Amino acid sequence: MSKLWDKGQPLNALIEQFEVGDDLVYDNQLVEADVYGSMAHAEMLERLGVLNAAELEEIRGRLQEVLALHAAGEFRMTPADEDVHTKIENYLVEHLGDAGKKIHTARSRNDQVLVALRLYAKQKLLEVEIALLSCAGTLAAFAAEHEMVPMPGYTHMQRAMLSSVGTWAGAYAEALFDDRLLLRAAYELNDQSPLGSAAAYGVPLPIDRQYVADRLGFARVQNNVLYAQNSRGKGEAAVVQALSQVMLDLSKLAQDTLLFTTAEYGFFTISDAMVTGSSIMPQKKNLSMMELMRAKANVMLALQQQTMGVLVGLPSGYNKDYQETKRPFMDAVDLALQSLAVVDLTVSNLQPQEERLLAACTPEIYAADRAYELVGAGVPFRDAYRQVGAGLSELPPIDARESLRRRTHLGASGNLNLPQLQATIADEGASARQKLEALKSHWQSILSKP
Ligand code: ARG
Numbered sequence: 001m002s003k004l005w006d007k008g009q010p011l012n013a014l015i016e017q018f019e020v021g022d023d024l025v026y027d028n029q030l031v032e033a034d035v036y037g038s039m040a041h042a043e044m045l046e047r048l049g050v051l052n053a054a055e056l057e058e059i060r061g062r063l064q065e066v067l068a069l070h071a072a073g074e075f076r077m078t079p080a081d082e083d084v085h086t087k088i089e090n091y092l093v094e095h096l097g098d099a100g101k102k103i104h105t106a107r108s109r110n111d112q113v114l115v116a117l118r119l120y121a122k123q124k125l126l127e128v129e130i131a132l133l134s135c136a137g138t139l140a141a142f143a144a145e146h147e148m149v150p151m152p153g154y155t156h157m158q159r160a161m162l163s164s165v166g167t168w169a170g171a172y173a174e175a176l177f178d179d180r181l182l183l184r185a186a187y188e189l190n191d192q193s194p195l196g197s198a199a200a201y202g203v204p205l206p207i208d209r210q211y212v213a214d215r216l217g218f219a220r221v222q223n224n225v226l227y228a229q230n231s232r233g234k235g236e237a238a239v240v241q242a243l244s245q246v247m248l249d250l251s252k253l254a255q256d257t258l259l260f261t262t263a264e265y266g267f268f269t270i271s272d273a274m275v276t277g278s279s280i281m282p283q284k285k286n287l288s289m290m291e292l293m294r295a296k297a298n299v300m301l302a303l304q305q306q307t308m309g310v311l312v313g314l315p316s317g318y319n320k321d322y323q324e325t326k327r328p329f330m331d332a333v334d335l336a337l338q339s340l341a342v343v344d345l346t347v348s349n350l351q352p353q354e355e356r357l358l359a360a361c362t363p364e365i366y367a368a369d370r371a372y373e374l375v376g377a378g379v380p381f382r383d384a385y386r387q388v389g390a391g392l393s394e395l396p397p398i399d400a401r402e403s404l405r406r407r408t409h410l411g412a413s414g415n416l417n418l419p420q421l422q423a424t425i426a427d428e429g430a431s432a433r434q435k436l437e438a439l440k441s442h443w444q445s446i447l448s449k450p
Pocket residue numbers: 023083109110113318320322323326
């Protein structure tokens with residue numbers, strides 16, 4: 001198929017291969033988004049008088065065909081197609097002639113790829129948010145189920161103070177719940193329509209950028225045409241940065257899980273379906289998925305660096321370098337979705353071992369509690385600390401559950417506020433699912449007549 005910029009001179013095959021690389025694998029994920037963007041743009045052209053009503057309907061029909069072919073795995077691109085935008089436009093020209101040739105009026109592949117990536121980002125961010133909240137919900141439920149199970153709390157990896165399974169799992173539920181704020185900031189950045197910015201400098205036609213933005217369900221038009229182009233990669237980087245934070249949380253959880261399931265700790269056991277074995281040691285049960293989770297957090301940081309690294313110092317306007325942000329961006333999204341699902345499943349398969357946990361709450365972890373008893377009797381804390389410190393070997397046993405309950409201030413083991421956390425997580429999850437459904441049905445409506 002001919003390139004959109006074809007002037008009769010064939011492109012050297014090595015250069016063509018190098019420029020396309022694996023970009024088409026990623027463009028394959030942008031087919032739907034480019035169809036929606038093209039449809040909204042065509043509607044706008046019809047309002048402008050560039051296309052007539054019959055041409056618009058022909059375009060609508062052919063774009064529906066593209067979606068159907070794509071769904072059937074039959075809309076395949078080859079390096080000669082250059083990219084998804086060229087492939088779709090060529091399909092229209094091939095089947096419609098002039099109507100197809102008119103669709104590139106007032107657009108450039110530069111704003112086309114921007115809009116496609118933003119639609120992709122919006123959908124994926126909602127999918128990630130749903131997975132994130134599901135995982136947070138699983139952790140909060142785990143916390144509630146084992147809320148008052150005593151567990152040593154650690155600092156410097158040494159036993160420190162009495163804590164609980166509820167506190168441990170609730171901490172991760174809250175961490176993930178917070179991460180949704182970062183996802184939402186990334187969503188807002190991506191929720192502005194770049195269409196009409198064309199190659200970065202607009203077009204000498206009275207195009208209606210607001211119409212297209214509304215039709216595609218964007219919150220607003222991204223005003224300055226050059227900024228629209230310069231922001232290629234910015235929305236993507238915001239997504240990958242948010243996902244990096246998610247992965248940091250997951251990697252910490254993975255490390256705790258690995259540690260606490262060792263024979264040495266024995267705090268948790270895990271279902272057999274979660275573990276892999278060793279080829280030489282018959283007894284081995286490895287939580288390899290949690291080891292990979294630690295490593296994949298690093299992979300995510302590398303993807304963040306790859307996304308942002310491309311952007312450093314680029315001159316304004318479109319530069320082909322931008323294409324190189326697509327792979328790390330999309331890989332990051334896939335990695336986050338998969339990681340969240342794996343952690344969700346892992347947590348649902350953990351079983352706390354109450355006896356081991358309680359046995360690990362050895363008397364010295366109540367040292368601070370003892371000091372606070374003296375504080376309650378009016379002894380200054382520093383003196384109480386010294387008194388208890390001098391008699392560490394004589395600390396009498398303490399009822400762990402009772403002690404957990406006595407920690408009543410906000411966020412402590414006796415006051416984790418889990419029911420409210422669970423309810424908010426459930427509400428937010430439901431609203432993210434609703435938002436995703438609304439987004440998808442809105443996009444589908446673009447393909448039906450307004
Ligand atoms: N595949 C290209 C990209 O991702 C599409 C835009 C091409 N624009 C251009 N002026 N060559 O950036």
